[in-house]
Amino acid sequence: QVQLVESGGGLVQAGGSLRLSCTASGRTFSSNPMGWFRQAPGKEREFVAAISRSGGITNYAGSVKGRFTISRDNAKNTVYLQMNSLKPEDTAVYYCAARPAGRSSPSAYSDEYDYWGQGTQVTVSS
Secondary structure (H helix, E strand, O other): OOOEEOOOOOOOOOOOEEEEEEOOOOHHHHHHEEEEEEEOOOOOOOEEEEOOOOOOEEEOOOEEEOEEEEEEHHHHHHEEEEEEEOOHHEEEEEEEEEEEOOOOOOOOOOHHOOOEEEEEEOOOOO
8 A cells, every 4th residue: 555645836936936845655665656637627637757666767748848857765764746837837736656566657647646635725916
């Protein structure tokens, strides 16, 4: 079982930056590919970014590529999402998710993630 806790959300002006963190419980963190997803009001949850177990492979949605960076520190059981050049359309609840231990790819498909955090609100004002 993996429990995930996100932090770092908040209110920021357009063009600003935020860094989200997600800390996992359990001893298998380095065996879990990790992802970030987001859900805006009235919209479906969408993929943002994902990272492989070692951190060597990353995957981004086209809408955030070049602005967001996903990284992980396996010694700290933590995955990060650095968000730069934020836009009002980035406003959403951001969720951290973990694939089952032993999977390899940083998938963009939410149904391939078994564990989810409670979410953290990011609001970007224009």
